[in-house]
Amino acid sequence: MGIFKANDIRGVFPEELDKERIRRIGFYLPGILKSDRILIGRDTRNSSDEVFELLARGITEAGAQVVDIGVCDSPAVYFATVKYRFTGSVMITASHNPPEYNGLKISAGSAVPVGPDNGLRELERLIAVKPVVSEPEADIIFLDIRNDYTEHVRSFLKETNRLKVVIDCGNGASSIFVHDIFDDFFPGVTILFDTPDGEFPGHGPNPLEPESWVHIAETIQKENADLGILFDGDADRAIFFDEQGSFISPDIITALIGLYYYESKKSKKKMFYDIRSSRSIHEYITALGGTAAACVTGHARIKKLLKSENGIYAGELSGHYYFSENFYCDSGFIAAAIVSDVVDRMKTPLSQIVRDINPYSFSGERNFTVRNTAVVLQKVKLQYPDGEINEIDGIRIDYKDWWFNLRPSGAEPLLRLVVEAATPAEMNQKVEELSDLIYSVDA
Numbered sequence: 111m112g113i114f115k116a117n118d119i120r121g122v123f124p125e126e127l128d129k130e131r132i133r134r135i136g137f138y139l140p141g142i143l144k145s146d147r148i149l150i151g152r153d154t155r156n157s158s159d160e161v162f163e164l165l166a167r168g169i170t171e172a173g174a175q176v177v178d179i180g181v182c183d184s185p186a187v188y189f190a191t192v193k194y195r196f197t198g199s200v201m202i203t204a205s206h207n208p209p210e211y212n213g214l215k216i217s218a219g220s221a222v223p224v225g226p227d228n229g230l231r232e233l234e235r236l237i238a239v240k241p242v243v244s245e246p247e248a249d250i251i252f253l254d255i256r257n258d259y260t261e262h263v264r265s266f267l268k269e270t271n272r273l274k275v276v277i278d279c280g281n282g283a284s285s286i287f288v289h290d291i292f293d294d295f296f297p298g299v300t301i302l303f304d305t306p307d308g309e310f311p312g313h314g315p316n317p318l319e320p321e322s323w324v325h326i327a328e329t330i331q332k333e334n335a336d337l338g339i340l341f342d343g344d345a346d347r348a349i350f351f352d353e354q355g356s357f358i359s360p361d362i363i364t365a366l367i368g369l370y371y372y373e374s375k376k377s378k379k380k381m382f383y384d385i386r387s388s389r390s391i392h393e394y395i396t397a398l399g400g401t402a403a404a405c406v407t408g409h410a411r412i413k414k415l416l417k418s419e420n421g422i423y424a425g426e427l428s429g430h431y432y433f434s435e436n437f438y439c440d441s442g443f444i445a446a447a448i449v450s451d452v453v454d455r456m457k458t459p460l461s462q463i464v465r466d467i468n469p470y471s472f473s474g475e476r477n478f479t480v481r482n483t484a485v486v487l488q489k490v491k492l493q494y495p496d497g498e499i500n501e502i503d504g505i506r507i508d509y510k511d512w513w514f515n516l517r518p519s520g521a522e523p524l525l526r527l528v529v530e531a532a533t534p535a536e537m538n539q540k541v542e543e544l545s546d547l548i549y550s551v552d553a
Contacts, residue, residue, distance in 0.1 A: 114234045116520030120213030123157045134237040136168020142229045143198030147175045151187040152202035153283040153344045156308035157212045173245030183283040183345035185441040188221040190255045192437045203344040206316035223410035260290040266447035271454045274298035274335040278326040281307040284345035315343030327355030339446045347429035348442035352460040361387035364425025365394040365467045369452045372400040379422035385503045386427045386515045386528045390468040406503040413438045471537040473529040480552045483518040489551040
């Protein structure tokens with residue numbers, strides 16, 4: 111696959127995401143966004159400063175001003191785009207990918223994501239043409255958003271909180287503002303790997319890799335903490351751990367956030383959970399008096415859906431949580447604030463809250479490299495004709511006691527499988543059954 115993905119631009123720098131292409135992207139971006147002033151933030155990766163210089167050069171050569179907000183997290187760029195009324199912005203980040211990667215997340219006005227249908231496809235076409243510089247070169251100015259941004263995030267924190275919390279920044283972008291937001295909030299907070307470092311020496315930037323859980327799990331147990339929070343490389347995702355240091359599947363956190371909106375806030379608006387989520391999410395939200403609906407994956411599509419449906423929040427199995435009060439954008443910091451509020455108010459160990467939400471056995475996401483994703487999906491679908499079929503994102507087929515979702519990745523040549531069943535034995539049996547089927551039909 112090329113550097114233009116379903117939701118962003120991403121690749122190894124400078125081999126795949128090469129210098130000239132970055133400059134050309136910058137040059138054609140003002141036209142795509144219809145903007146003469148573009149906001150840019152960047153993460154902690156070693157290449158991000160150079161990518162900024164190349165991108166800014168292209169933008170200014172096109173006659174548009176660059177407003178630099180420095181090193182920050184992705185949600186900070188979304189916030190600043192809306193707060194200061196920009197009609198275009200870019201976050202330089204490769205999110206959870208290894209250090210050698212970098213990328214560009216592009217937003218239009220109101221922090222609306224730019225995807226293939228509203229600009230990325232046209233941008234990919236344009237950069238094949240060498241730019242002709244004819245406009246006077248514009249300038250680059252700096253904008254300090256620290257006070258406004260941290261005040262916005264802190265508005266989701268209640269005045270007091272009794273929890274002992276461990277936060278792991280993973281040397282990523284969350285380390286820029288984490289102390290401003292949380293230092294004086296929790297009575298006991300331990301913050302790990304809070305020094306920005308593009309090599310991510312503490313552990314990798316992907317919070318769903320078990321290798322990234324070791325330090326936070328050990329520290330939770332050592333500090334006798336109530337809650338653990340692990341951010342990804344650009345802090346648009348948050349992964350949570352209970353008081354025993356155990357990982358909590360993000361779909362269960364999606365349900366837990368429902369306690370904040372439907373029990374505390376008495377919201378009447380709909381929430382959305384991605385199609386891979388446990389069926390316990392729908393059951394739990396409904397029991398709270400809320401309205402829940404399954405949705406596609408991917409930040410561009412979820413943001414659009416949440417806004418068009420006037421929803422209250424949404425959650426993905428990847429650990430992205432979207433909030434209408436945050437301009438329909440995702441935020442690891444805001445998710446952390448809301449989850450900590452719920453756990454503190456419940457006065458029940460988080461492990462018990464999780465057990466109360468989900469009685470099922472869940473596989474987590476399994477990846478399969480196949481030659482033709484569309485062919486495999488169709489052949490698998492034909493093997494389960496008597497189930498309830500949903501095709502909003504790949505295929506989800508539900509039976510009384512179990513279900514599965516099989517969908518293509520938006521960024522890699524993979525199929526992703528999730529299985530849930532009433533018991534661990536049945537779940538494992540179905541995972542094995544489906545794995546064998548996927549490999550056999552791809553042979």
